[in-house]
Amino acid sequence: MLVEIVVCVFLVIGALFGLVGSFGLLKLQDTMQRLHAPTKATTLGIGGVLIASMLYFLLIKDSFSFHELMITLFLFLTAPISANFLAQTHISLRMKQSDLPESGGAYGWSLFDDPPVMEKPSEPAAPTQAPH
Amino acid sequence: MLRKLVPHPFLAVSLACVWLALVNKITLGNIILGGFLGLVIALITAPYWPGKPRVRDPFKVVGFVFLVMWDIVVANVQIALIILFKPTDKLKSAWITVPLELTSPEAITVLAGTITMTPGTVSATLSSCGRAILVHALHTDDPIAVRDDIKSRYEKRLLEIFS
Numbered sequence: 001m002l003v004e005i006v007v008c009v010f011l012v013i014g015a016l017f018g019l020v021g022s023f024g025l026l027k028l029q030d031t032m033q034r035l036h037a038p039t040k041a042t043t044l045g046i047g048g049v050l051i052a053s054m055l056y057f058l059l060i061k062d063s064f065s066f067h068e069l070m071i072t073l074f075l076f077l078t079a080p081i082s083a084n085f086l087a088q089t090h091i092s093l094r095m096k097q098s099d100l101p102e103s104g105g106a107y108g109w110s111l112f113d114d115p116p117v118m119e120k121p122s123e124p125a126a127p128t129q130a131p132h
Numbered sequence: 133m134l135r136k137l138v139p140h141p142f143l144a145v146s147l148a149c150v151w152l153a154l155v156n157k158i159t160l161g162n163i164i165l166g167g168f169l170g171l172v173i174a175l176i177t178a179p180y181w182p183g184k185p186r187v188r189d190p191f192k193v194v195g196f197v198f199l200v201m202w203d204i205v206v207a208n209v210q211i212a213l214i215i216l217f218k219p220t221d222k223l224k225s226a227w228i229t230v231p232l233e234l235t236s237p238e239a240i241t242v243l244a245g246t247i248t249m250t251p252g253t254v255s256a257t258l259s260s261c262g263r264a265i266l267v268h269a270l271h272t273d274d275p276i277a278v279r280d281d282i283k284s285r286y287e288k289r290l291l292e293i294f295s
Contacts, residue, residue: 017208024215033225035254036211036270043249044208066153073150080248080255087256087268100266101229103259110260 003059007052014048017041031090039083046075139178144170183236192293199289203250210252214271226275228253228267230282239294240265246286253278 024037050068057063088111091100097112107113138144144167151166152158187193214223230247234240240262244255247267256266272278 017212020212020215024211027215027220029220029223030225032254032256032268033223033270035268036252037215039248039254040204040207040211041215043204066156070150070153076245076249080245083248083254084244084256087254091256101227103264103266104229104231105259105261105263107259107261107263109266110258113260115260 003055007056007060010048010052010055012048014045014050014052016045017048018045021045031094032087035083035086039079043075043079047072138171138174140174140181140184143177143181144174146170147173183238187293189293192289196289196293199285200246200250207250207252211270214252218271223271224273226269226272226278227256228269228272228275228279229264230267230279230287231264232262232287233283234287234290234294235262236294237262239290243286243290247282250286253282 018041021037021041024041025034028034028037050071054065054068057065091109092111097108100109103109107116148163148166148170151169152162155162155166232240232243234243240258244258244265247253247255247265252270252272254268254270256268258265267278267282269275269278
């Protein structure tokens with residue numbers, strides 16, 4: 001009984017944060033602001049559901065599964081990367097260099113500026129074909 | 133010879149562990165298959181990992197992971213409160229330039245991911261020389277404080293972890 005209550009609490013918390021994250025997409029004004037909602041609020045949303053699932057299987061079904069941990073791991077690996085891709089695409093399509101602050105160094109942001117020229121290590125002489 | 137065959141032992145071991153967790157059954161066959169996959173995948177993807185990230189202090193990694201997890205929970209609540217109760221026209225979003233002291237690509241990747249997952253900030257892009265990172269803050273009254281917070285809270289610890 002107590003276990004079921006705890007599982008339910010985690011489910012409700014998860015669902016609540018998932019809802020808030022999706023509501024954020026609707027409410028916030030521009031692309032960069034909208035990016036904040038799914039990268040954060042939804043993490044805890046999914047986290048809550050996963051914790052509930054883990055507790056349920058561990059305490060009620062008496063079986064332990066690693067899958068929830070794996071989902072968490074993949075989520076934490078992929079969420080920042082997809083957010084970063086969206087941000088980069090948004091900047092290069094919709095924004096000008098003058099909209100962004102200075103990078104503070106000799107080189108500007110990588111979307112607008114070429115990287116510094118690296119000193120190439122001297123290449124080894126091309127292998128000559130050995131005569132037969 | 134062994135270095136060449138197993139360029140990244142840690143990557144191979146973690147891939148094997150991920151495989152075991154995915155099939156969710158620890159049997160001898162799965163361990164052998166997981167080990168095989170770990171070795172082969174690490175070997176095939178070796179060209180993408182030219183450098184070797186050196187972790188100086190594994191205990192600091194654990195501390196960092198727990199700090200970030202706590203911050204993720206805090207971030208979620210903060211963002212939820214902003215979304216629910218802050219009128220959108222009162223939101224003060226800002227672009228923040230954070231100069232980097234970290235140099236290794238792995239460390240910068242971890243920092244960028246951490247910035248995205250934690251309170252009110254999303255990392256957007258790097259300067260083309262890799263000496264600064266561009267961060268977008270959803271709502272802040274004091275961009276300088278956000279910058280200093282990122283530097284002192286996360287970058288300092290990552291500097292200690294990656295030598």
